[in-house]
Amino acid sequence: MEIDIGNALHSVATPGVSRETLERLDERVADAHDRIGTGIDGREHGYAALALPETADAEAIRTAVDPIDCEALLIVGIGGSALGAATIADALDVDIDVYTLDNVDPEYTSQLLDSLDLSRTALHVVSRSGTTAETLANFLVAREAMESVGVDWTERTLVTTGGEGNLRALAERHDLPALDVPAGVPGRFSVLSTVALPVAALGGGDVEGLLAGAGTEAETLSGSLFETPAYAYGATTYALAERGWTVNAMMPYAESLETFAEWFAQLWAESLGKDGVGQLPARALGATDQHSQLQLYRAGPRNAMVTLVRPRERADVTIPETELEGLAYLGGSSLGGLLDAEFEATEASLAAAARPSIRIELERVDAHGLGELLYGMEAACILAGELFSVPTFEQPAVEWGKRAARGLLGGGEFEEARAVEEKTRLVID
Known part of the structure; x- marks a missing residue:
């Protein structure tokens, strides 16, 4: 993962961040890194999330899901208990259909359950406490729907929960495969764990690749933002927020990362929005939202920075030649080339209006690259929380x-x- 903060500098953005400011801030980053390192080593609450590339047990996850044969997976959870799995499923295009029940809208729940072949659908129910009202209510409704069509839900349910509580008791009573929620890891930081990785294991995804990518990013953590991509992002967004850029629009240029922007929104909002500080995360998709939201980010109130994300490599589609004279310039080029041009045009458009942006680039959207991105954003968020001096892991x-x-x-x-x-x-x- 590579971070380019050039368009956040004061030579581009007004107000921006000077190199001198970053160098002064780097002293605080070094102190924060020491605190983060101590937290990781001691597996302290919250900081333990950054140890997951080392502590997550891919084999235990595969063993738990092995008895389950399904064509579709229904994830029953809310917030971090569902968004991480949905992000993985959408980014890696797993070979099962994945749905989520992460809200209690009765019309949607009924329509979704009615549309599924429940005899070929598995449930993954996720709640650390085992008492989350929305999750338990949806699980009870889904369980009853299975029973009503003669499906034995006990053969099609995986549970991820804490060591005790309603779900743990239920799993023990019905001998359900059960995974432990990792200790000391808040839900929004749990994507690289038993909370979200089962969707990859069930769908033929590369669980080990996700953890290896996260591990690669973990190895970059150092005491300087100039050497650590995640810290560069966290420190620069903090510095921009202090200068009034209190909206952070996450704008991936890959359809497969659209759900990632939603995952990021929870991570950033719930972790940093305290004591009157933080950034409001907005969700956008390039190039779609160049035709809608970009108008606001470029010409509206001077409060929004934009984070642009793209893979360097992707499958491509050639644009056919056309007899239409006004479109001749498109013929023989490609959709990927057009999307890259849109990316760079958006970046340049913001810079021309003296609005800050940060570029994040991955080699490709695969298990390794996604693991890097997810871990990097978690580390960036924790670093930003240290700089904002907020209790990052509370809500x-x-x-x-x-x-x-x-x-x-x-x-x-x-x-x-x-x-x-x-x-x-x-x-x-």
Whole structure:
């Protein structure tokens, strides 16, 4: 993975980051790196995520999924319990159909379950606590749907959960294959673990390649942003946010990485959005959103930086010759060449308007490259959290909402639920 921060420098962006500022910031990066290294070595909460290339057990994951034969996989989870697996499935084009139930919209849930051949579908239910309301509710609905068409759900269900709780008890009662959620790894940092890697194992993906790619990126971590791509990204985005660039538009130029942008949005928002700081992650897709969102990023409020991601190598399609004079320039070129031109045009367009962007390039979107990208963004996020001085691995606002919802459903007495009654209303009908 290569990071180019040239278009974030003050010679391009207004305001941008000077080389001198980066050199001063590098002293803080060195201190943060020492803290991160201590956390990794001690397998401390959150920092343990960066040890996953070493600690994840690919063989245990393959053993757990081995009894399951399926043509489709339905992932039942929410947030990090589903987004990582969806990212892997979409990027690596696994050889099974993959669906997610990560919301509790009744119409969508019913339509999805009705559309699946449940006799050829497996469930992967993911919840660390085993008590996540949305996940457990969807699992119960999916289990009942299987039973209603005569499918033995116990033969088609894999569980990933903590050492105790409802899901663990269920797995033990029905002798379900079960994997342990890795200790000390928050859900949004768990993509390189038992939470998300089973989708690759079930779908013929390269689990070892993902971990090897992550390991390659882990080996680049050093005490300087000038030597570490992940730290260069984390430090530069931090410096830009401090200068008012508080929106970070993640814009991959590969259809297979569209879900990655969604995964990044959770990672960045939930980890850094605390104490009045952080960046709002926006999700975009090149070249599609050059025709929509780019207008705002180039000419709207001066608050949005753009992260451009592309692979250097990809399969290509030749554009046929045409008799249409105005399109003659396209004939004989390729869709890949056109997409690269769109990428570079977007980058140049932002620079011409003195708006910052950062370029991320992978060799290709394969297991190794994806592992590098995922690990790199996690390390960048943790580094940015150190620089922002926020509790990166906590999510108090998320927990507040969970308690409020549980109280409204009768799951206990929670003060947060009473806030619903205090809602200010100004209704126009």
